[in-house]
Amino acid sequence: MLRKVCLLGIGSTLLAGCFGTHTSQAPIATTYPITEQQKMQAAHHWDVLAQHQADMLIQSDMIKSQPLYIKGADTATPFSTAFDNLLTSQLVSKGAYIKASPSQAAEVSYKVQVVEHKDRGPIRAPQGAITTLAAGIAVATIPFNHWAEPALALIPAAGAVDLFSGSWTSETNQEVVITTQVTLSDQVVYSNSSIYYINPGDFDHYKVPAKTTKTVQVNNQW
CATH class of the missing domain: 3.40.50 (Rossmann fold)
Incomplete structure (x- = not known):
């Protein structure tokens, strides 16, 4: 049994050598480095x-x-x-x-x-947008655990949006x-x-x- 496995492995290796590695029938899609356009x-x-x-x-x-x-x-x-x-x-x-x-x-x-x-195709969101959104969601969960007034959770998130919203625009x-x-x-x-x-x-x-x-x-x- 071991002999058959070894022969199969050697045969597979030799067969693979008959073909080129890292090949493709057509160019694969890739992305450009992030650039900015006004x-x-x-x-x-x-x-x-x-x-x-x-x-x-x-x-x-x-x-x-x-x-x-x-x-x-x-x-x-x-x-x-x-x-x-x-x-x-x-x-x-x-x-x-x-x-x-x-x-x-x-x-x-x-x-x-x-x-x-x-x-x-889809375009990446502005840098920091997802982080700010996640932070806002995280802050919004705090009142339900610790604060008496849930509306207070919106203040930090709103402040972050006011600070960075002027830098955001849509493609x-x-x-x-x-x-x-x-x-x-x-x-x-x-x-x-x-x-x-x-x-x-x-x-x-x-x-x-x-x-x-x-x-x-x-x-x-x-």
């Missing part, structure tokens, strides 16, 4: 982006000595209309030379792309990619992209909704 929810956030781009532009060696012309978007949206003015204001306040015509000037333009994910299935570029003599001398979450209801702030055509059936009957 969420645009106010016109003030557009001004923050304009300030950031203005700082980057005036620090570029190829741009800071050039007159600039800000080209508006081909199709006006609430974002493009505001961003034209905000970027102009930020650049002027930082001493940039802004021209009203493209003649003899580097052209500043930007592209806006709205991305909508239709089948996104959405819609994002916006905003790319600012500068061209000089048909050469792209500057390009910078920023990506943000946006609320689904703010879609039309960044992109004009596609016009829908209505089909009308025509026949010879009155």
Whole structure:
């Protein structure tokens, strides 16, 4: 019996050697390291982006000595209309030379792309959210064991929420990619992209909704 077991073990080992180890028929899914992405929810956030781009532009060696012309978007949206003015204001306040015509000037333009994910997997909750929730539940059980007034248990939990709630926000299935570029003599001398979450209801702030055509059936009957 022992001999048969040994032979079976040796045979299994030799058979396993005929195949590659740690193999798969397709790539296995893995996750990225935790990263953060901001969420645009106010016109003030557009001004923050304009300030950031203005700082980057005036620090570029190829741009800071050039007159600039800000080209508006081909199709006006609430974002493009505001961003034209905000970027102009930020650049002027930082001493940039802004021209009203493209003649003899580097052209500043930007592209806006709205991305909508239709089948996104679960996203990890904000760091500390589960711990705070667990702590609140644990604190809420104390009065039933020790305190005379159960409502007092809500005070520590509410204080924790008040302290950290400003750092929490929700991810959405819609994002916006905003790319600012500068061209000089048909050469792209500057390009910078920023990506943000946006609320689904703010879609039309960044992109004009596609016009829908209505089909009308025509026949010879009155």
